[in-house]
Amino acid sequence: GAARVRWAASMPVAEHLVPGWLAALRRQGDAPRVVLTATNSTAVAELVRSGAVDLGLVEGPDPLADLQQVVVGRDELVLVVAPEHPWARRRGPVEAAVLARTPLVTREVGSGTRTALEQALGGPGPAPVLEVSTATAVRESVRAGWGPAVLSRLAVAGYLRERRLVEVAVRGVDLGRRLRAIWVGGAMPPPGPARDLVALAGAARLP
Template identity: 50%
Template sequence: MPARRLPDITALEVVVAVGRLGSMGAAARDLGLSQQAVSSRVRGVEHELGVEIFVRSPAGVEPTENGRLVLEWANALVERAAEFVAGVDTLIGNRHATLVVAASMTVAEYLVPGWLTTLTSRTGARISVRPMNSAEVIETVRSGDADLGFVESPGETADLDAALVATDELYVVAAPGHRWSRTGTVSADELASTPLIQREPGSGTRITYEKALSELGLVAADPLIELRSVTAIRSSVLTSNGVTVLSRLSIADDIAAGRLVRINVDGLSMVRPLRAVWTSHITVRGPARELLDVALASAT
């Protein structure tokens, strides 16, 4: 008996997407194809295998008993194919590739430079780092415009895979002349009601601050000023009577030198994870894998 021919991998990718999303229409939108094209490819695979994979209904599709097995095998095959392509790309392009990294502001300014110093001694890949806020990092990685991302916000990372690379803490700080600096402490209620110099919406720092207050049943006042960079906020606080919340990574030297004063807030915890994120269902390879390994090693 002749060996059965393997269905086209791109057609199997369509079948896997339909099984994952539960409808032809959803798979079509996800893959950027017409619904007719998706339906045609699914029927083609079913005909080629001689197995009915899905039962159709107005509400969507459900895998048959045999279809569940086919989907399990097809998913494994698609993943192996993606690894094969990524591996070959690594072999032929490792020394000429540009690694695009999307990083939240704190990570981009205070951690990535050290990681890149280590990485450039290992690889000849060109590296492009794009600083942005955590929400923008997630969207950039999800859209495929970055190979690897780093975020500093708590909570889920949408549909991306993630790995913890460090733990950070936010400090409430003010210049020495601020009235809170005299006592070095303030209540959570007074902090919440005070307009701060803040990052923009979508920033991991702002998300962490607002989440910490919400856990105490408090809502943050509208910002006094919104600025998009850590450096701009730090400079603004140093030269004004304002208060802000910033990563300890960005202000440890200022606190040690007396340029800024850390304000203690009873009951307020602002510890947050710093995580690497990448497209789910793929194996990180090449320069992206090397950078991820450097970041993970720095956390140990």
């Protein structure tokens, strides 16, 4: 039967990229039986270190110098608000310094999205107005009027197209980030489906 592999991925990658990558592997005739754990970037790295999974996929900015890694894609963080929020009607961007002082709806500590934003803005901002453990809960909390949030573009693209959320430009900070595959061992990912996935994702990488 098909090889059974254990992978872990941070939430945006697990929800928005891995399904397409696995479908592409299947079309190539490589159809592994994947047990995928979706969690935050910190937990993904721990699962890789412990040997619980063969491959991790993360979007957090932590160097993870003890792990082998390769960039497999690009993403950016975007500031979003409900259509009724005053920022939805702004003509100009929000300054990074203003964003850094604004209580946000956020993911939990350990989330790659939250860590990346804090590093980009120079440190943790004020206490979150609401802290939840999934991007879906963040999106719905923003829609319900709790306040702004900064999320992966992967996680909000559909909401922006449907005008359920509004993107607000931010000036004075780079919110781009790299998506990485991480593993323990040699310079190449483990042979088999993990290596095939990394090659496929890298070939399809966003510019």
